[in-house]
Amino acid sequence: MTRKIVIDPVTRVEGHGRVTIQLDDEGNVSQSRLHIVEFRGFERFVQGRPYWEAPVLVQRLCGICPVSHHLAAAKAMDVVVGAGTGDGLTPTAEKIRRLMHYGQIFQSHSLHFFHLASPDLLFGYDAAPETRNVIGVAMANRELATQAVLMRKYGQEVIAATAGKKIHGTGAIPGGVNKSLTPEERDALLLGGGGPLNADHMVEWSQGALAFFKDYYRQHREFIDGFSRFPSNHLSLVRRDGALDLYHGVLRAVDADGKRILDDVDPQDYLDHFREEVKPWSFMKFPYLKKLGPEKGWYRVGPLARLNTADFIPTPLAQAEFEAYKAATGGKPNDRCMHTHWARLIEVLHAAECMRDLLNDPDILGGDLTVKGARQAVGVGLLEAPRGTLFHHYRVGDDDLIRMANLIVSTTHNNEPMNRAVNHVARAMLTGVKDITEGMLNAVEVAIRAYDPCLSCATHAYGQMPLEVTLLDAAGAVVDRRRKSAGVRRT
Secondary structure, eight states, X not given: OOEEEEEOSOOSSBSOEEEEEEEOTTSOEEEXXXXXXXXXXXXXXXXXXXXXXXXXXXXXXXXXXXXXXXXXXXXXXXXXXXXXXXXXXXXXXXXXXXXXXXXXXXXXXXXXXXXXXXXXXXXXXXXXXXXXXHHHHHHHOHHHHHHHHHHHHHHHHHHHHHHSSSSSOOOEETTEESOOOOHHHHHHHHHGGGSSOSHHHHHHHHHHHHHHHHHHHHHSHHHHHHTTBOOOEEEEEEOXXXXXXXXXXXXXXXXXXXXXXEEEEOGXXXXXXXXXXXXXXXXXXXXXXXXXXXXXXXXXXXXXXXXXXXXXXXXXXXXXXXXXXXXXXXXXXXXXXXXXXXXXXXXXXXXXXXXXXXXXXXXXXXXXXXXXXXXXXXXXXXXXXTTEEEEEEEEEOTTSBEEEXXXXXXXXXXXXXXXXXXXHHHHXXXXXXXXXXXXXXXXXXXXXXXXXXXXXXXXXXXXXXXXXXXXXXXTSOEEXXXXXXXXXXXX
16 A cells, blocks of 8 residues: 655754655655745845845845845845956955855854754764754753854854844945944954954864764764765856855866866856756756756755865865865765765864954955946856855846846755655665654655755745645544645746
8 A cells, every 4th residue: 555654844944844755555665755835936026126125135035044145145236236246346345245154154054063963963863852952962962062052153243243233134235345344343253352252262163063073973984974875966166276165256066976067157157057947846946957957967055065066175274174074085076965064064164264364354444345337237146155056146127126036045956956865765764664763754854954955045936836735633534635736937
């Protein structure tokens, strides 16, 4: 007899999603899908609004990664006001934005690893749910939990100092920024007033987080290496010299063997290389590389992909960790899902080093904040958000109102990889199993959580996602079920 297993909701992620797994008569997994069941539609919401409002409006996509949307929109509007495509801002504006961005990377990665992912590592994916949570982490390792809270707090303080607020700030504007740091603000972040929230401590604690993961890896190498492992293409921005750069660069993609399949593409030309597919069972689109098509052109983004596409990391401590990380796969692209956590923590260390360097740079105290040039009708802004490459594309009319917006969000890029991860784990864990445990189902969620998805950010397709209504009696038995479908459209 066929069985349908539903995981609803997917936990310890931002947004709402569910997983359905279909078992055939022999108990084999015949189909598995990650369904994104919410719809936002920001590409429509911003149409008709003045272009200078975009960096503020689009932050409302998410309370977890507002800075990423804020800066991506600002970078697109830099092009619109004639301030260039990433290299034309004043040194102060460029460095204030970078400081803001690395504060976002630092706090978001810390939140995900310690609060959302670490319970599975500390206790195992099959531990009791009442233990396998952030409270359990705090009870089991008080020092680790305390540092995690303070690391996220520090990143938020950096954002507040550069953007004006910790959430939904206004620091970046078309052509630059509206404030620099005062010496007092700089010193508070750099030195911490004698307390633990200072730049040096963040570097030390980042190294400690990496040591924690590597110790876990030594003890559980078989699980970490083998869990949800499958080949894929990888995409990210890199600096023109091949360095990891989370704020600005050119697009590069490599295949499973490390061969470049997209070589240093100007972000303004992204439409020449990318397409998006819509499927009837999800509100999230499926991007792919145009030249390879939807079957072979899908790819991963995020920490794992970034360390596969970059040639080196331009900060010394993170570079040393990068070399050890690359050695684990003999220098070849890493396709091990759980190694994403390792890559994420290397980026935490890199962000801490970058913040310390920027806080020691006198340019962040400067007063030359904006530039402008010849007005343009179209602007594209790309950066590496915590979860991966983020695209913002706008067309602006002569009346200064936004006529078109297209956003390809990090989690959208990872839609196909997450579905493949779900299928990989479901087949490994559930095939031929008579008694399915909560731990087995949580293993499916572990695969999803490795991508740190922001599901609410990523939902843009609408139309054929079916409406399903299920009627249950008092005992919970299904009495009736109805389903309604419509045609597919895209925002």
